[in-house]
Amino acid sequence: MIVRDVICAVLLLSGALFCLLGALGLVRFPDLPTRLQAATKPQTLGLLLVLAGAAVRLELGDALALGLAGLFQVITAPVLAQLFGGVAYRTGACEPSVLVLDELDERLRADRR
């Protein structure tokens, strides 16, 4: 019982800390692509840790449902990030001078030809 509580506490607190770090990045980072980075990776990890911490304390069926929610987040986060990045690029939210390598621009130009 004690061991389970300790595992739950560690998972919940670390997950919430990762969520907070992601939100901090969302506020502090300068432009949309960097904010996208903060919004997907730490948030997903934080949510997974919190879900795992909650699943430790629940019955098996509910814990499986929490796992389903975590799996869904892992699947959808890259899809959303891809979509956000593409639209951000095409609407001019990415500053071209900041980019080191711009493969999408080359490909778009090749398509136009």
Added chain:
Amino acid sequence: MTVVFTLTFGLLAAAGLLTLWRMLRGPRTLDRVLALDVLLVLIVAGVAVGMAASMRGLDVVLLLSVALLSFIGSVSAVRLVERWEEHR
């Protein structure tokens, strides 16, 4: 355990406030949609912590439906923004 749950809720609430700040500041609509998506993820995490605190599985439906709807909502909002910017 009560201390742990309170602390977790506090951290998640702080993250939510920071996200709301980004949603207010913008500057682009895409930033706001992104902040809304992050806020919904935080809500899912908060519901999970509530479930762990009460040790009841009743909120599982709420959690799964919010997780599903946030994805659908974000995708459609991004599509809408794309269409706006094209017509500008």
